[in-house]
Amino acid sequence: MRASLLQIAVDPDETPNTRRDRVSSLVAEQRGVAELVVLPELWPVGAFAYESFEAEAEPLAGPTHEAMAKAAAAAAVWLHAGSIVERAPDGSLYNTSLVFSPSGDLVSSYRKIHRFGFDQGEAVMMGAGDTLVTVPVPGLPLGVATCYDLRFPELFRGLVDAGALAFAVPAGWPARRREHWTLLARARAVENQAYVLACGTAGTHAGVPQAGHSIVVDPWGEVLAEAGDAEETLTVELDPALVATTRDRFPALKDRLLGLPRPGGA
Numbered sequence: 001m002r003a004s005l006l007q008i009a010v011d012p013d014e015t016p017n018t019r020r021d022r023v024s025s026l027v028a029e030q031r032g033v034a035e036l037v038v039l040p041e042l043w044p045v046g047a048f049a050y051e052s053f054e055a056e057a058e059p060l061a062g063p064t065h066e067a068m069a070k071a072a073a074a075a076a077v078w079l080h081a082g083s084i085v086e087r088a089p090d091g092s093l094y095n096t097s098l099v100f101s102p103s104g105d106l107v108s109s110y111r112k113i114h115r116f117g118f119d120q121g122e123a124v125m126m127g128a129g130d131t132l133v134t135v136p137v138p139g140l141p142l143g144v145a146t147c148y149d150l151r152f153p154e155l156f157r158g159l160v161d162a163g164a165l166a167f168a169v170p171a172g173w174p175a176r177r178r179e180h181w182t183l184l185a186r187a188r189a190v191e192n193q194a195y196v197l198a199c200g201t202a203g204t205h206a207g208v209p210q211a212g213h214s215i216v217v218d219p220w221g222e223v224l225a226e227a228g229d230a231e232e233t234l235t236v237e238l239d240p241a242l243v244a245t246t247r248d249r250f251p252a253l254k255d256r257l258l259g260l261p262r263p264g265g266a
């Protein structure tokens with residue numbers, strides 16, 4: 001299976017509508033190139049553009065959903081369309097990822113569980129998701145996580161227990177912690193013996209230079225591809241059988257003692 005990560009530049013000189021059009025074209029260009037395409041976190045508005053969150057919030061079936069459904073169908077790909085600022089029916093906001101099938105149907109949505117910002121930004125402006133999500137990509141069940149979630153290994157273990165062989169991690173990771181980004185992506189791959197497809201943004205918005213350096217890591221921790229600082233597309237070949245081979249030959253996951261249901265309860 002071939003997968004492409006589209007590391008989108010998110011700069012303030014481009015409106016969300018213009019960027020939606022541009023990203024739609026980039027996704028459509030993946031027809032015949034990849035079967036799975038991954039976009040970054042909050043690329044329509046910018047992960048750090050907190051002052052725009054209210055104005056750019058959209059319902060689940062809003063303009064990004066509409067554009068990305070068409071783009072997935074045009075490209076005939078599984079599309080992890082990154083995330084949007086979702087306005088829920090009760091008015092609250094969530095950082096919500098959308099995943100489309102090759103026919104353009106929304107198959108999964110995931111509300112980011114760990115909100116970034118401590119006592120500001122999305123941590124106070126948005127609600128927290130509470131549900132782990134895996135996507136039934138044929139042959140490569142995909143666990144989804146978003147940006148800051150990458151720092152919480154228990155989330156990824158939960159996704160492994162739910163059957164994930166690969167993780168898609170859209171992000172808007174800041175340049176100042178780039179080393180954490182690549183290190184954590186490799187750690188999540190090694191400890192879970194799964195592919196990690198971590199797609200970040202380029203550019204600078206809200207005064208925060210973005211890390212870029214989207215990265216694809218195999219189940220042994222080898223880096224298959226890593227982007228530079230600027231907008232870029234990474235295309236890699238993934239072999240789902242490598243996950244099973246890695247888990248069979250080095251069966252560390254079977255040696256887990258903690259966090260599993262115990263015989264006799266408690």
Ligand SMILES: O=C(O)CCC(=O)C(=O)O
Binds near residue numbers: 151
């Ligand atoms: O954990 C980090 O260093 C960055 C997280 C982040 O930027 C986010 O979740 O939006």
